[in-house]
Amino acid sequence: MSGKLGEIEARIGATHQLEAVVGAMRGIAAARSHDAHARLAGIRACAAAAGAAIGDVLAFSPSGAPTGTMKEDDERAEVRIVIGAEQGFVGGLNDRIAEAALRLPRGLPGHCLLVGTRLVSACAERGLVKAWSAPMAAHPAAVPHLASRVSDALYARLADGAHATRVTVTHALPGESRLRIAQRTLIPFDFARFHVTPRALPPLVNVPPVRLLARLVELYVSLELCEALMLAFAAENEARVRAMLAARTNVQARLASLSQQYRAMRQDEITAEIVELTTGRQAARRAMD
Template identity: 85%
Template sequence: MSGKLGEIEARIGATHQLEAVVGAMRAIAAARARDAHARLAGIRACAAAAGAAIGDVLAFDPSSASTSATHADEGAEVCIVIGAEQGFVGGLNDRIADEALRRPLASPRHWLLVGTRLASACAERGMGEAWSVPMAAHPAAVPHLAARVSDALYARLADGERATRVTLTHALPGESRLRIVQRTLIPFDFARFEVTPRALPPLVNVAPARLLSGLVGLYVSFELCEALMLAFAAENEARVRAMLAARTNVRQRLDTLSQQYRAMRQDEITSEIVELTTGREAAQRTRD
């Protein structure tokens, strides 16, 4: 009986260690999610400055927007899909992969996948050849990752297949239920920018169309950076939820093991009492 008690004690000790690991993973994920949220304000401020500059260019030369516009139905589509790099995020990657593949294939597509686990989920669903890159391991690495994705994007926009449409799919943080968004980056929507006419136009040293093209590229880069940071926060919030569920399961397992230990210990004590009583009675009969 004592051997079984020792085995249960060992399992209880291992479960306590697992609970500590789960708690540490939850704390790390929560800290990373907070860090990502804190960095969003700076990214959005930069995007707002670029948007204000776009509005200024449109104010003194509205025709420059038409020269930058493209027809989305004429070429291929570039699909940027952002998922998770590591596990313990529930069904996050599966949901993102399903959403990315949900629309019918209307034109050739180039896939840009961010996140090793997401790339695996897409491959399991029969996605063809795709460019992929690991997701950032911490928020400070997101701007560098955004630059890599931007380079891959513009390489495909400039290739011979004339990709003219770019979509972006990722998860959103801060939701009680997992929410996946899919939006269009290109064709670029100029209508969202406030255009305030000026009495005197600003002094520029380059052609308005060229200036606007550069500002659009900068704004798209900021949009990518924001999406990556949101996806990073969503990944870590999903991990926090997964760790909370794991902690509940671990504690239930601890309760079960503790009950088994107490019941077995009680059985052992009862057996010892019976053995002592039987031995005493046997000794007394021998003396009589």
């Protein structure tokens, strides 16, 4: 076997190993995405319970909820929570989310809380200054803890005088053939979405209704953040599955090309050997004659 033929054979072996790595990464990403989707039901059930409790408090203490809407002149700052990917091989996911993070209302200063190491890098390349950042969760079970960290950072920033009248969360959505970016407003809190059922007797509570409502709202916002993080985690892994599928297609095309080169070169070597043997035999016969 010639040196060039051995080189092609080595490249085919390396490409097969790469195909195995791509397949393993695709399988891990698909499993993590499936796990994230399975946990969404529990998060939404908790949010539904918190929403029902908010509706109960509003039923016997409607004065505890602000009814006015925020006016344009009242806007002083926006805190934007932007959730991206922690690891690579997700296509243009982080670039799309970083571009969405730059679309702040004109004249409105922004305070960005960024989640995801790769997203932080993408935002830094675009000149977006972060106020706070954290790595994205490595697995779905870590998402609730990360949601608590983001909530603490948000409320700490509001308490430190950020003077924000709007808080939004921006993240990718899973379950789509193409990438979609969602933006949800957390503050001002929309009390109108909760069903209020009048009661003859108010429920028994141990804290003042206003304080209870504030705690329930804080809990509901944390659950909304938890859901957004879980959706972003699922979207990141689904993007990685799509990237690995594309990589597998490229690897298979590369394998087909290398195999064709190997067969052609091997055939050329066999042909050369036959010609050499035939020529040598004819020369030997002429020498004997």
